Amino acid sequence: MSEFVITPPATPSVAVAGSNARFPVRRVFCVGRNYAAHAREMGKDPDREPPFFFMKPADAVVAAEGVIPYPPATNELHHEVEMVVALGGGGAGVAVEDALALVWGYGVGVDLTRRDMQAVAKEMSRPWDLAKGFDASAPCSALRPVGEIGHPADARISLEVNGVVKQSGTLKEMIWSVAEVISHLSRFVTLAPGDLIFSGTPAGVGSLQPGDRVRGVVDGVAEFDFEVGAAAQEA
Template sequence: MSTTTAFPIRQWPTLTITGESVKYAVHRIFCVGRNYAAHAAEMGAEVDREAPFYFTKSALAFAASGQTLPYPPATSNYHHEVELVVAIGAEAFRIAPAQSRGAIYGYGCGLDMTRRDLQLAAREKQRPWDTAKDVEHSAVIADITPADRFGVPASQRIRLTVNGEPRQAGRLSDLAWGVDELISDLSHYYHLAPGDLIMTGTPAGVGPVRPGDEIVGEIEGLTPVHLTVGQPE
């Protein structure tokens, strides 16, 4: 028996995998908040040392690196945040940190673009951040590098420039909650599965961008992520 729908079913977006002919289908996007102490401080907060905390972006917020994407509506303070992205490649549910490495398919460099004015207004009213974070084209991610070609996240440099000027810089060792801890913790809330992405947090130096700006995010050993901010729609 065939099933029809009122509207065409949208396909899951896909990411290019370095050195592979197949692609990585994006399922869910989990994002970690305040996972670098210096960034938490610049936002007037502290790292939660009891447990990580998360917000999510729809898979439809994903955008491939290298595009010109419009400045989004309803904001006058659109910010860049460069992040290590972890691509899950195996099912994981209620696993220990020591088991987390077996669930990792690979890593990428990504941008968590944020309507900062909406985030701060929501935070002041103790409301969710959805309209600030789950923004169309706001999860910009470069090609995924398989884990065995990258190694283990350690002291690799992470940085971001806007129009060639340095904005953000740090090391992956600055993560308050490491990759293994994040995967384990998330697996106690969700049945993690291939296609899930985890954006692990951003170092200090976040700031606004404007139409025409060229953003480049880099992590040692990974494909850089590129974004040109286009004109508002």
């Protein structure tokens, strides 16, 4: 029987609300510009683009509580609050009408972004993996199963920094619904249990500073509250 040559890393996971159980994370997909107002603030036309996706490492997902570290190599850390979709089923070529049956539950998280690094990468036509996929770049609340909350479709989603509302919208403002996002994504990859989908952010993305208090919520689904840690010291 084969043995690993090093100790296998721990499986990334997310808490389940009201339970000691945890949801194992396989992959993390993020939908770009899925709210029209946010697409416009990023200088794009939301009516002309099909959904597009980028990924974060599974271990970028951390509990959205306590202190979240301010990452190195940036002076412009941005917040993007998003409803998180947790898949309990999978498949390829999933029809829109079948997509919600794959969903295990929902939460709320933040797509943290090194915006200055992303801007340089875009200008130089380079990938922006490190602008999006750094350590602790996907803080996430505990998840709640569909059996408790159903499939939220018009709930309010918002984010506050130091008590001031910075982002606010409703899920019905999403350009592509959760079912449509799942169906479209499944055309390119085979989805599987344990996959998380960050479903897009409303307008109002902006910078975070060390010491900021960040609170996010999807009404009736989940909420989080964390503090941004001190800036990393460059070597």
